[in-house]
Amino acid sequence: MRIEHVAIWVENIDVMRKFYEHYFEAEVSGLYENPKNQFKSYFLTFQDKTRLEIMQQATVTQRVDNKHLGWAHLAFSVGNRVNVDELTRRLIEDGFVCQNGPRITGDGYYESVIEDPEGNLIEITE
Template sequence: MKIEHIAIWSKDIERLKAFYERYFSARSNDKYMNEKKGFSSYFLSFDSGARLEIMAMPTVPGSKDDPYQQFTGLIHLAMSVGSEAEVDRLTAKLSEDGYEVLDGPRRTGDGYYESVVFDPDRNRIEITV
């Protein structure tokens, strides 16, 4: 058994799609649109076979959670980039490009080497080896 995909609501799926394509080499399908519901989405595929669905619909409200606080439910996506050097390089590139780095790069108490950044919608992305 495997997780087939994870989905994220967004107010701007074009911006989110561009972020994952640029920094994490995602490949997108053609945009799906349901005009009747005002729903649109993309499926983003990664080399590992993992997929991320990014969706928009005007009637979905914004989150009331504070993105700087932890809360119950899904809290981050972990993206493996293959090496500590790549964690460092990508974290620095995201910071240079104006994305907020919340933590790291650092070695965690349980041995992971990681950083945590916000994507354009302030979803937490853990960049790890």
């Protein structure tokens, strides 16, 4: 058994698509649109064939707050500490918020935690 894909609601589907395409080398499917439901989505496929669906719908407009039950973050393994440092540096230089790291966590991971364009947490691990 494997997870086929994970989906996330987004406010600006094009900004989010470009973010994951540029920094995490996602291949992007064609845009799916359902005008009747005012729904749009892209599937983003990463190097190991893991997929993330980003979805936008006119009626989905609010985040409750930054601490809520449910998914907490998305983690990307970039292979080694040098790659963690490099990608984190690029993201910071491009204006993205780094919440912490790069650092060794209490459970032994080398990681940094950044925010994507809409404030969702992304762990970058070795």
